[in-house]
Amino acid sequence: MASNSNSFHPPPQSNGSTGPSRVPKEEFPWLCMLIVILSIILFICLFTWLILTRDNDPLPDVTLHNFSVSKFQTLDSRLVAEWIAKFTIRVEVYAATAGSTYPVYVPKMTFEYLESFVSYKGHILAVKSTNIVQDKSEMVGLTTISVKFSTEGLEGDQREVQNWVLEDIKKDKGNGTVSFGMQLVIWTPRYRWSYWARCSDLMVDFKQPEWVATLDKPRDFHVSEWNRTLHSLY
Incomplete structure (x- = not known):
């Protein structure tokens, strides 16, 4: 029995989106802002530590x-x-x-x-x-x-x-x-x-x-x- 090249295949199920699924763009600015804030806090802590631990010039x-x-x-x-x-x-x-x-x-x-x-x-x-x-x-x-x-x-x-x-x-x-x-x-x-x-x-x-x-x-x-x-x- 010959195969039918035009056999029916069910269409893919659609979830209402016309394109491939993607991560929402809104999440990236928040992530970048969090990294910047953590970097600033780390810099302030490091600078404060250097100031407190450095050797003071001796008094004359x-x-x-x-x-x-x-x-x-x-x-x-x-x-x-x-x-x-x-x-x-x-x-x-x-x-x-x-x-x-x-x-x-x-x-x-x-x-x-x-x-x-x-x-x-x-x-x-x-x-x-x-x-x-x-x-x-x-x-x-x-x-x-x-x-x-x-x-x-x-x-x-x-x-x-x-x-x-x-x-x-x-x-x-x-x-x-x-x-x-x-x-x-x-x-x-x-x-x-x-x-x-x-x-x-x-x-x-x-x-x-x-x-x-x-x-x-x-x-x-x-x-x-x-x-x-x-x-x-x-």
Whole structure:
């Protein structure tokens, strides 16, 4: 019996669609958005971890070697005085050495500008701005600076000394000793970072021939991060 080439085959069942079945296009934007959100969260977590775990730059060591007064007069309405301070700024960082499993300290110079102040009971008496220039004979990272403060002829640049401050200074000087304070703002290159150093209770005996602060040994400043702009000082 010959086969019938025109035999009947049932048509394919239709589900109402005229083309092949596909995944709805709406699912892909949501999937992409989810990937982007997860990537942002991962980046924020990684960045935060790097910030929290990185090594902070060490604070500089500031040591006062000498603090003296060469001229000091309390007039009726103003103070005429000169102070000279000698101090050292030093900073050290960790560095690995070849063949050594232990880190060693290596000095590194990172400062270029200094604002220094002489104060009495927290009241600023004189201000001095200084560019930090390292002497070629000094070790890198170790800089000794001498700063001379003066109120004479600089009244326009100095803060006004209030009457009660002058009266207290006169009283202390009459008793023989006056306690001064010294503060520094140390700036890194391009003023990106700064540090605040302070040294208090610098007792000067005016009964002695030389008006020098009594230091049994070099006095260390208390140093902290400043994190303020240069213009915020004034």
